[in-house]
Amino acid sequence: MDKRLQKIAAIEIVVLLAIWQVLASLEWIPAYLSSPYVVGREMWALLISGDLFTNAASSLYRSLISFLLVMVLGIVFGIVSGFFKPIGTFFQPIVDVLNPVPKIALLPILMVWFGISDTTRILLIFLTAFFPCFIATKDGVHGVKQVFVWAAENMGASKLQILWKVVLPASLPKIFDGLRVSLGLTFVMMFSSEMIGSSNGLGLGFMILLADMAGRTDLMFVSVFFIALLGFLFDRILLAVRARLLWWSENRG
């Protein structure tokens, strides 16, 4: 992003916070909407005590494990399904049926199997975030120019070498598009999956649940804000990795 846009973004956020503060101070908005000052004060307190970090760590552990699974399985599975037609055809109906199902609907079943546990949460996040990565990867493989594969075969490359050294790099731009959607969903589902309760009493989503029960909207805002911050941060990390790996591509930014 260029400097000017960054400035505009910063000003925008400051102005919005100011309006919120003014409205809250004048008591023109109900008390349950809290105010930036109160939210900031609570956030500071939670930062000092370290509670925010232990909660965030618990949430991040769940979502990052899920995202790692999505990355590995989504890419491997997507490439294999895209490259070997019979495998792709075999899995297509399963994917077509499962993809549009809101995975949160599977929660009761998962809870019967695994209880209110991290396994349930990680599975739920994984199931949601898997499909965008898988589908984008498979599409990416289908989009690989036939002449790339032919040229590699011509030079005596094996199937495995073609997959690893031609198909994977050639579909990488598409794969990153999918990963970005998956990462966003990972954070959405991290949040939702913790609203069912937390086995260790930790998690940013669980914080919201607790705050809600205690009628502490200020704490809810702290949690929402922190989730937004983490989501933003990890998106930037992903973009940086993409720029690094796709230095050769026109759509690296």
Next chain:
Amino acid sequence: MENMTPAIEIEKLGKVYTRGKEEVTAIQEISLKIPEGKFVSIVGPSGCGKSTFLHIVGGFIPKSSGKVRIRGKEVDKPGPDRGMMFQESALFPWKNVFDNVAWGLEIQGMEKSKRDEIVEHYLKLVNLWDFRKNLPSELSGGMKQRISLARVLAFNPDVLLMDEPFGALDAQTREKMQVELQRIWQESNKSVMFVTHDIDEAVFLSDIVVVFSGRPAVVKEIIEIDFQRPRTLDVHKTQEFMDIRNHIWDLLHQNQGSSDEEGM
């Protein structure tokens, strides 16, 4: 003795496609021998299956019948004994020019020092050594095809297969590339099978021009061309050149048939 075995021998090659319930014969039955060290062009009306034919020789598309032999050895899969140059650039956009040319050698497990030497040799042969650090996307169409040629030559195939490699270039670049190709070919001494729809290009470059009929393809005529080498572009102006050219033109425009479908 070794001159007895042709570089490429095609025996009764046929190709039938199944389109829905219909069977379409793309190539009727073609037998062809390409002697060692010769430059052979294949011309034919568009959609006649000449490109399909070359892809079959390269092993990229399965044939329906017949045999392909490279220096006496039967082949039906792609392999480094036949270096294929495609119409569209097949350079890997994520590798720079040097690494693209080195790719095939690396796959074959050649040690780095030897690899680097070969890559340098061929990049200098095509006059693009100065661009070794560039990405393919930073090069012009003509440069990309020269790099492709260097990449193919680098893994030292027995024969070169070229599928309208200059088809996407403008007329002037094209002529320059033809002169370049002649020079590089003469230095490398490879047998070449070159597919084109451009009669002038075929006559200018070739020792032998094979004329295909419209779909289904059969060999209509084989024409030997013996202008002295190296040829200059001036050869276009000679009466003999124009006679050959006109003769091929007539062959291509006789009973063109219903070959309205685009080929590969």
